[in-house]
Amino acid sequence: MRCFWLVVLCLLDHVGANVTELVGMFGHIESPNYPEGYPSDSDMTWNITVPTGFRIKLYFMHFDLEPSYLCEYDYVKVASDDDLLETFCGRESTDTEQIPGQEFVLSSGNTMAVTFKSDFSNEERFTGFEAHYSAIDIDECAEKEDEEMVCDHFCHNYIGGFYCSCRFSYILHSDNRTCKVECSDNVFTEKSGVVTSPDYPNPYPKSSDCLYRIELEEGFTITLEFADMFDLEDHPDVPCPYDYLQIKAGIKEIGPLCGDRSPGKIETNSSSVQILFHSDDSGENHGWKFAFTSVGNPCPVVKPPVNGRIEPVQEKYSFKDQVQIRCNTGYKFVKGGDEVEAYQIECLKSGTWSSSIPTCKETEAKD
Numbered sequence: 001m002r003c004f005w006l007v008v009l010c011l012l013d014h015v016g017a018n019v020t021e022l023v024g025m026f027g028h029i030e031s032p033n034y035p036e037g038y039p040s041d042s043d044m045t046w047n048i049t050v051p052t053g054f055r056i057k058l059y060f061m062h063f064d065l066e067p068s069y070l071c072e073y074d075y076v077k078v079a080s081d082d083d084l085l086e087t088f089c090g091r092e093s094t095d096t097e098q099i100p101g102q103e104f105v106l107s108s109g110n111t112m113a114v115t116f117k118s119d120f121s122n123e124e125r126f127t128g129f130e131a132h133y134s135a136i137d138i139d140e141c142a143e144k145e146d147e148e149m150v151c152d153h154f155c156h157n158y159i160g161g162f163y164c165s166c167r168f169s170y171i172l173h174s175d176n177r178t179c180k181v182e183c184s185d186n187v188f189t190e191k192s193g194v195v196t197s198p199d200y201p202n203p204y205p206k207s208s209d210c211l212y213r214i215e216l217e218e219g220f221t222i223t224l225e226f227a228d229m230f231d232l233e234d235h236p237d238v239p240c241p242y243d244y245l246q247i248k249a250g251i252k253e254i255g256p257l258c259g260d261r262s263p264g265k266i267e268t269n270s271s272s273v274q275i276l277f278h279s280d281d282s283g284e285n286h287g288w289k290f291a292f293t294s295v296g297n298p299c300p301v302v303k304p305p306v307n308g309r310i311e312p313v314q315e316k317y318s319f320k321d322q323v324q325i326r327c328n329t330g331y332k333f334v335k336g337g338d339e340v341e342a343y344q345i346e347c348l349k350s351g352t353w354s355s356s357i358p359t360c361k362e363t364e365a366k367d
Contacts, residue, residue: 018043018044018045019044019045019046019047020044020045020046020047021047021049022046022047022048022049022133023049023050024050024135025050025051025054025134025135026132026133026134026135027048027132027133028130028131028132028133029046029114029130029131029133030128030129030130030131031044031116031127031128031129031130032044032128033128034062034127034128034129034130035062035127035128035130036127037122037125037126037127037128038116038118038126038127038128039118040118040119040120040121040122041118041119041120042116042117042118043115043116043117044115044116044117045113045114045115045116046113046114046115047111047112047113048111048112048113048114048133049110049111050110050111050135051110051135051160052110052160052161053110053137053138053140053159053160053161053162054110054135054136054137054138054160055106055107055108055109055110055135055136055138056080056106056107056110056111056112056133056134056135056136057104057105057106057107057133057134057135057136058078058104058105058106058107058112058114058131058132058133059100059103059104059105059131059132059133060088060100060101060129060130060131061130061131061132062127062128062129062130063076063088063091063099063100063101063129064091064126064127064128064129065088065089065090065091065118065126065128065129066089066090066118066119066122066123066126067089067090067091067094067097068089068090068097069096069097070096070097071087071088071089071090071097073089073118073119074089074117074118074119074122074126075087075088075089075116075117076088076089076114076115076116076129077114077115077117078105078112078113078114078115079112079113079115080107080108080109080111080112080113081107081108081109081111083108085105085107086098086100086105088100091126100131106136110135112133114131116129137157137159137160139157139162140155140157140161140162141155141156141157141162142157150177151164151165151177151179152164152166152177152178152179152205152206153165153166153167153170153179154166154167163176164176164177164179166179167179169181170205173206173207173281175207175281178206178207178281179205179206180205180206180207180208181198181205181208181210183198183208183209183210183211183212183277184209184210184211185211186210186211186212186213187213187214187215188212188213188214188215188292189214189215189216191216191220191293191294192291192292192293192294193214193291193292194289194290194291194292195212195214195275195289195290195292196287196288196289196290197210197277197287197288197289198210198287199287200286200287200288200289201229201286201287201289202286203283203284203285203286203287204243204277204279204285204286204287205279206279206280206281206282206283207279207280207281208277208278208279209276209277209278209279210276210277210278211274211275211276211277212274212275212277213272213273213274213275214272214273214275214292215271215272216271216272216294217271217349218271218349219271219296219297219319219320219348219349219350220271220294220295220296220297220319221267221268221269221270221271221294221295221296221297222249222268222270222271222272222273222292222293222294223265223266223267223268223292223293223294223295224247224263224265224266224268224273224290224291224292225264225265225266225290225291225292225293226262226263226264226265226266226288226289226290227262227288227289227290227291228262229262229286229288229289230259230260230261230262230263230288231260231285231286231287231288232244232245232257232258232259232260232285232287232288233258233279233280233282233283233285234258234259234260239256239258240255240256240257240258240259242258242279242280242282242283243258243277243278243279243280243283243285244256244257244258244277244278245257245258245263245275245276245277245288246275246276246278247266247268247273247274247275247276248273248274248276249268249269249270249272249273249274250268250269250270250272252268252269252270254266271294273292295318296318296319296320296321296347296349297318297319297347297349297350297351298316298317298318298319298347298351299317299318299319299321299347299348299351299352299353300317300352300353301314301315301316301317302317302323302325302345302353302357303357304325304357305325305327305357305358305359305360306359306360307327307328307331307360307362308325308326308327308328308331308360309325309326309328310323310324310325310326311323311324311326317347318347319347319348319349319351320346320347321346321347322344322345322346322347323344323345323346323353324342324343324344325342325343325344325345325357325358326341326342326343327341327360327361328360330362330363331360331361331362331363332360332361332363333358333359333360333361334361335358339363343358345357
């Protein structure tokens, strides 16, 4: 059998106490001289260690110690991670003393200390105890009380450990527990649209950094309109230390934004907007949503030339709008010596038209 399964015994002397180190997947311990009567003034400790990912199950096959009020005389104490789990003494359980009986003791981690002490005398012979221990697998996925051991999405237990996995479109963070999203290359070039935090209105992923860019042609200005439901983790004293939105529009910066108050409508006065969304490794907040729209720089209202007309007729004109100018019957434009029936101009990003309004000239009558 491999060394891994062997019990390694190391006897040390610590200030009068015998300490035995037990390393292995199983083993047993017993009081001195068992099953003969144990001696007075005994002080023994067994430190049991099993591999990480396991805990220790200790159960007694026999137990016979001197009875005493609150186990003042002889006793067995079982501890794990410096926490006292049980104190046993006597031959039967009473209001002031307890024997292990058929119950077993389970450690919280992969270590356990069992201490046996007897006082200076016994009025009769007590046979002591015999106990066995074994390593049992920890189901980390069921350890709900320890948040550090719970996976963000899916938890898979195996003998000696566990691993986490994530839902589709998520990736596992370097902490091997948190699920995050890759969201650093979101570019919007349409003149209007909707942008949300991942999974909105459900809780957004942890440990993520998302970058959204709205890139329009110069000459347009973008407006953001946030929905009323806005929910980012906040702090009462420090501005947005956990999760936040940071908006950059040209040289203008807005944020950080967090909490439960919607930013409402934001006029960016820019054709290019960057939105950075950061989330830390905790929280169950629901995120944000905004619609964006854009308008072009305005151009002056076009007035038709004398003896001419324009199409379309609008109260307002803005960047990229085009206007057709036509002359009435019997009139034409003269351009470069040629007569032209229609002329088109366009509103430029500078807020001016591509050319001035031409003049409609009367055509000469021909025989």
